[in-house]
Amino acid sequence: MNIESIVKTKLIDAIKSNYAQDVELKQIQLQKTRREIEGDITVVVFPFLRLSRKSPEQTANDLGEYLQENIEEIESFNVIKGFLNLVIAKSYWISLLNNILKDSSYGYNSNNPDAKTIMVEYSSPNTNKPLHLGHIRNNLLGYSVSRLLEANGHKVLKVNLVNDRGIHICKSMIAWERFGEGKTPESTNTKGDHFVGDYYVRFDKEYKKEVAELIKGGLSEEEAKKESPLLKAAQEMLRKWEAGDEAVVALWKKMNSWVLAGFDVTYKQMGVSFDKIYFESETYKKGKKIVLKGLEDGVLYQKETGSVWADLEGDGLDHKLLLRDDGTSVYMTQDIGTAYERFEEFKLDKQIYVVGNEQNYHFQVLSLVCKKLGFDWAEKINHLSYGMVELPNGKMKSREGTVVDADDLMSEMINTARETSKELGKLDGYSTEEAEKVFETVALGALKYFILKVDPKKNMMFNPQESIDFNGNTGPFIQYTYARIQSILRKAKDNGVDIKDVNTEVSLDEKESYLLKMLSEFPQVVSQAGKEYSPAMVANYIYDLAKEFNGFYHDFPILIEKNEEILNFRIQISKLVGTVIKNGMAIMGISVPERM
């Protein structure tokens, strides 16, 4: 039992003993004592005044005396403005340190009694163009939340639902057929997703030309957009694809394989992965049976023209189409079908969709319709809704050329990291290969941290003009702190320092015990972040820890310390900071270098 729980239970006793009143565990508020005040844990006594019928000061004193008498670890207490500050014995913190030092996966809850099986769907790209910054946020979040849930002891299935069918890919196909001259990614030495994306852009260009011509010929803009022969060709191609036309399917397979090969490279660079990949071409018809069953059961209704709908007015929403007049499925129908299959196949306790907040409505409806259809898993569907990445001049628009390409961004970051590192010249002695590995680690650390430190729910701003920082509240700052620590540990080893358990009587400076307290909070941070699906909480904690460590590092000699007990303590606490940084960064999918 940790010290907070002990204080809470004893506090209940204290109130009973002093005032003959009962309080529930939930009513007790503990908080960290503010740094400039002596103490470790603070009890907020205001809620108890009704029970004590005494002044805040008197109440705090009563409770403080009881707690000090009944809890061994409490050394003393003080009362300021009605806040009861408890001072925990240093030896408590040090033995805590000794315990967690033995645990290399400190912070991770490996035997969670509430472990669940959770599927996280993320990435879900369209196969007509390369990934951009918006996808980066999605991928990093999805991967990181998966790691976070694993850190909380859950079994996680990471899946990707690739949208490989539809009018968009047909547009690229038509453009390639017409203007491609038989070129391939190999023949042009282009990454497959970029190659296909170029034809998607080409389609749009030619399409606009056609529309302009048609308008000149006397059509309205609206008519022209519908009458464009190129668009009609794409629509015809989609029909052929759905009919299984061999030539079309072959072309479709070829172009998709180019794109997917390109995505694999990007995913690998980003460091994300999946346990299973679904393709919409295989799932897009799913859900129809379920919907028809729902119609039979009377929870859905059919219009005269044949289409099937869900009436959600009772939930304050509109009517939602589930099957078209011709009986084909829509997006929603497919999602119902795949969700059903996933819950059946994997016995999921939870399904999380990492999808932008522009689809909030969709997921609200999905959950409601599933509930209407009588599925008990309807409420196990979670939409991890994240905000848009905005540029200074607004949203990214691929047609206006304002997208920040994922591959470009990553390679630019690596270049910057390389330049910076060479300027600082700290990798002397590393082979080119080793050094390149570090540049990549740092570059991706900067990018990932930049994205993940922001609360997922919020929109975030990215300014391509000001490249992502490597100083201050950044990934490299944290990585640097880690590298410093590793340097100390290497030297300690070289010096033959004998590292052992810390003597519980060793005297600590304020900064040292503050660091210790911070370290003890790590598991709670991971747990809280897991509940809220927020890697940002981990990011902010790790940053604060690194910042605090750097202050300590600056003020206190470690290896030069003469007193062996203190030397030992400082090495040990440094080591633990390193472990926590490493474990915390791993949750964000960020690796840490031994040197930088």
Next chain:
RNA sequence: GGUCUAGUAGCUCAGUUGGAUUAGAGCAACGGCCUUCUAAGCCGUAGGUCCCAGGUUCGAGCCCUGGCUAGAUCACCA
């Protein structure tokens, strides 16, 4: 128009289920610190009507109501 989300320093962001009349970081600006363990670091100065107005209570950046501003969404598209 309906629904949802956000608004904290010049800029980018923190601020755990309401808690200490000193609301925090980083960047940018200015000033210090490398003959001592990695200066991608540390310390300091300056910078705020927490969008506005009410309300709830011992106590509000956080909760409620109304307004302002910005964004998203409301297809037989995906």
